[in-house]
Amino acid sequence: MGTFPLASTPLKKILGSAQALAHLHDHAGRLVRLQKTVAKALPPAMREVVRVANLQEGVLTLHVPSPALATRLKLSQESLRATLLATGENIHDFKIKVRVDSGDRPPAPPPQRHIGEQGRRALQTLREHMKADDPLARALKKMEDDSA
Numbered sequence: 001m002g003t004f005p006l007a008s009t010p011l012k013k014i015l016g017s018a019q020a021l022a023h024l025h026d027h028a029g030r031l032v033r034l035q036k037t038v039a040k041a042l043p044p045a046m047r048e049v050v051r052v053a054n055l056q057e058g059v060l061t062l063h064v065p066s067p068a069l070a071t072r073l074k075l076s077q078e079s080l081r082a083t084l085l086a087t088g089e090n091i092h093d094f095k096i097k098v099r100v101d102s103g104d105r106p107p108a109p110p111p112q113r114h115i116g117e118q119g120r121r122a123l124q125t126l127r128e129h130m131k132a133d134d135p136l137a138r139a140l141k142k143m144e145d146d147s148a
Contacts, residue, residue, distance in 0.1 A: 041083035063099040115147040
């Protein structure tokens with residue numbers, strides 16, 4: 001087996017080599033800075049959930065997880081604009097979009113089922129009359145196990 005020379009090139013150098021990638025890199029950096037500024041300007045309850053999505057021609061797009069937070073953000077957009085202008089960002093308008101991210105919420109716990117002793121015996125009797133590899137028998141066994 002031959003060996004391959006391992007050369008590392010900093011990502012910044014790769015992104016800076018092409019004009020389009022350099023522009024994209026600069027834009028991403030600006031969005032990160034805006035996210036930090038926006039987070040500092042918002043009330044504590046909103047800091048972790050309001051996300052800077054984009055900036056185009058002085059219009060800052062923000063994503064929020066609920067309509068209620070979108071309304072609160074719309075009501076406080078003037079103070080947010082003032083904070084951004086004070087930091088040198090020329091933001092003249094906001095787009096506030098509700099984006100529900102299902103990954104933020106933990107999955108719902110499985111329902112707790114309780115089967116009484118009589119029902120348990122009936123399930124066992126039914127399963128005894130089925131083949132062990134029968135899908136229904138496996139489902140009945142799982143249901144019995146889950147209800148314990």
